[in-house]
Amino acid sequence: MKKNILLKGLLFTSIGMMLVLFASCKRYVDPPLYFEEPGDTTKPAARKVLLIAIDGAVAGEYKKMGLPVLQNMLSKSKYTWEGVSDEVSTDAATWKTLMSGVSYSRHKIKDSSFIYTQSINDPQHTSVPNYPSIFSYILSSPRNDMRTTVISPWRTMVEKLVPEVLDPVVAADDVAVKDSALRRIKSGNPDFMVLHFNSVAIAGKAGAFLADNTMYKDAAVKVDAYIGELLTALKARPGYDKTEEWLVIVTSTHGGVGNSYGGPSSAEVNAFSVFYHEKFKQLEFVRSGFSGVAMKGTGSSVIRARIPDDGGLYNPGLAQQTISFKMKSPTKTQYPHFFSKMDKFASTTGWSLFTNSSGIWCISVIGSGESRIQGTTPVVFDDKWHTVTFKFMDSASKRWLVRYTDDRRIDHTDITARGTVTSTSPLTMGWATDQGMGAVTVSFADCMIFNTALSDAEVAALQCAKDITQHPRYANLIGYWPCGDGFGGRFLNKAPGATNKDFVLQGAFTWDNYAEVPCSITPFQPVAGKAALFLKSVDVTVTSLYWLRMNILPVWGLEGSKWLEQYEQEFVKL
Template sequence: MKNIFFSLLVVSLAVTSCTRYDNPQPNFEDYKQGETSDGVKRKVLVIAVDGLVGHEIQKEVPANILAMMAHGKYSFDGLADENTSDPASWATLVTGVAVNRHHIITDSYIPSPDPEHPHDDTGFSPSFFYLINEQNKRMSTAAITHDRNLSFVLLMDAKEGLVVDTDESARDKAIEKIEEETSDVILVQFTSVLEAGKASSFSYDNPMYKAAVEKVDGFIGELKHSIESRPTYNQEEWLIVVASTHGGVGNSYGGSSEIERNTFLLYYNRYFVQQELKAQPIYAPRFFGFNETDLNPTDAMRARNATAPAGEADYNIAKTGELTIEAKVKMNKNASGNYNYSWPPFLSKVSARSGTTAGWSFFRSGSGVNFYVADGATKIEISGAGVGDNEIWSQVTGVFSVVDGQPTAKIYVNGNVAGVGSANLNLANITSSSPLTFGFQREVFSSDYLDFYMADIRIWDVALNDKEVSDNVKYGVGVPEDHPKITHLVGYWPLDDGDQVFKNKIAGKPDIPVVGAAVYRMFGNNMPSVDPRKSALLKSQDLPTVLLYWLELSVNEDWKLEGNNFLRHFEIEFLK
């Protein structure tokens, strides 16, 4: 039956797309894939619980999950996709990419064309079953679900697809697969928590919802016991994942609110040391492109007022003769697949960053950032290296002051001085009527327009000293209310508004409207000052990346998986 359904799927995909997905390159090891160097077999059980809200289960963790947490990496603040419908959430969980790439939004589990570009190739993002099979065809894989389309379309590459009607049947089938000696990767879906949430509410205040969670917890305990009862268990290393697909609010879900995206995620292995993964979140918009012609461009995004409001005069160096500008940035790869860009400004108060045009600007230069300050006749331009690369956030800081009678600029990267420059600038002329601009600005001197995320922009009307700059990095996101220079903070835009206007947290100071459309993403604060073991923000996209790592299989960069292999930071716990 599965082969017949697959044939129908191929016909359906041919209507919407000419492309499926690229074959991954095999990764050959000196030992069998899925088997550690000492001959221990690695195996996986994924338990997907639809509609399990992380913050609800945190109120009273049921017994079996609580026991697993003692040897687990877990989060009550897990993050589902922005589209929390069942098809989109499941696709994000098993493909490792968000809905804007997999395009699965209907119960058919077939990618939907972009309504604005209906003839474009939508492609088809593969599940982790496909990525496993292409690298090790000997692995035995199975998916136990409640939905035929989920099983035979999205999860069609599982070697065995079983469709059940109840969670009890799902449990029974999962135990049968666990008891088979050759089983390597098993996925099982439980839906009773979701059904209880829809029938009443996704809240522990509702007895029906809480009872459903406790029932599924009992099933989870039975599955774990079955694994531990395998005759070969001592020669195996099992990774058990408990993952909710999405949350819910009231008795509904499908939107992008925080509670609808809130999930519980648990990665268990008997050798793991207990740790809740609770990264400091960075919620940031993407800036990209260059379009100064359209009032509402679709091919670019920046933020600025049409003309500079009066309050923006405080962001000219001429006002006080001193200024400190800070921002957190994370670069996206360019078309060539690296993080290097040629000279695009991204945070400026200058009409055009060219020659000696008066004002100040930060611009990308290769893999670093330059800080530019000019008075219309003379300029200072200094560089800081290694900013925002490799999916790591960086904090860049520019400080201007007069040092020993000499106008001086400093650039800091992650709180460390990276460059210093001085010149005979006329302080009164370091001013610009141009609006403060977040994102693209003149001059680029190339077509290499920057694609990046930015957050936590702060402007102080004094020159912070080295310790204060370093301390601001250690604080992470935000500014402490008791900061020693808090009265000199004249502009603060967290950029976490989730809207089309970036609000200034300083009373009476100007907001900055978006030009284009702001699209936001949630990240964990992984700046170099943060312990990597505390920087993981668990999200649905992580699952395929982590599973491939656990099974000793490769992750090809061409797949562009969006997950984070956070387990690599804990290898000392389980690599024996």
């Protein structure tokens, strides 16, 4: 009973306190109901790609012809006439590059068998690399419901290169390619369509890959008209530029020289690319600046460049020789070797350049014994471009090693006792000679070898030479690697008469654009309507996937860049 009385007392007390509190609170009028306006609930427009690839379309010749449809596209395009396809310009190599986003230096597909080509420099018993087509990545992604189409007159390519495509079509010829595409554009719902035209290449092989060749020009004009029909049909789609955002890409897979193609000449690898979208502002990309490869790493992770066999051409022996190159390195570290023609420091003959923790450059010369030259030089490991030159010369009945940094002579050392300096080891940029030491990150440019000893004035003339053909000792130039090729797997040798003497790149290298360029290169000067960008076929691949809102995974190893991101303010609705 007492417990019930106590509970009732507590209950009445609590109620009383609540009444007091309620009475003491200030009363407010209830606010009106507020409904927040919803944001933009419009479904994003569907991104779609029409990629038109033309075999044998030499960019320079196409620019001369001024084809009407292509010209009219430019006002709403990002485009270039100065791009490249790949270092090997066969049909199989260039289509593999375009469809995989990986260059020939890695995929090694050269002929229509589409089988990996083993290089004599490849390690034995290594597994054959596999670089699938981009349609394989689409199938394994959340976008695997994408409607993909490839239409081509080349059956082998369709069956062997792109087996993952949803809608593969082998057409009789270019007219049939166009007609098949039109049917799908008018009555279907394609997301990613690749069209292959080859009549331009056929005409080039029958005559010449020149605008002055009537057959070649006629074929180009016809394909241009086909592109016009395709654009007209595309723009007639009810959702065009409303619920559908189309990126139309027109590109050449390779060029041609004379009546053939397949090699690395500029006419054969020269390619144009046009990226058309209704909201794009016109912009032409020109090749400018410097695109190089940084040497770095050791052991199995090394990135370096070597000439597999120079036939003894680049051995100084007992002759006079001058070696010069530009270098840029941010690293100061203890005794890594970075440029050499020596198998093993310091027990085999040859020469090798190295540095120390102070950032100077030193050289070891070994013949009959060693001359290790470590006198102080200006610092060159300071993340700036410098010119390093050394020469083997005879004077006053003695043999000398003379060193220069930039345009300044540093010292000269008597190496007469060394006798013949020769080595069968490959000329190497990067880590190789002293494997007990670490590596240094270093980039090269304008590497040259002369079969004579240049004078001090002639060495100074190399410093910022923009046209090496005007150098007074050009006739003595036996090796010249600008190292700014920007694509492929080699530093090409541009010396007169030099064949099979390219530096071959090794390791997981990448071509990078340098903000600071060597003084031999004129920096890009901003011009209205133009920007500096060096586009390659691998960029076409990555741009297609970027436009389709694909998540491009690093593990795929695609080499192209998502350059279009920097222009998103033109076409992305905020």
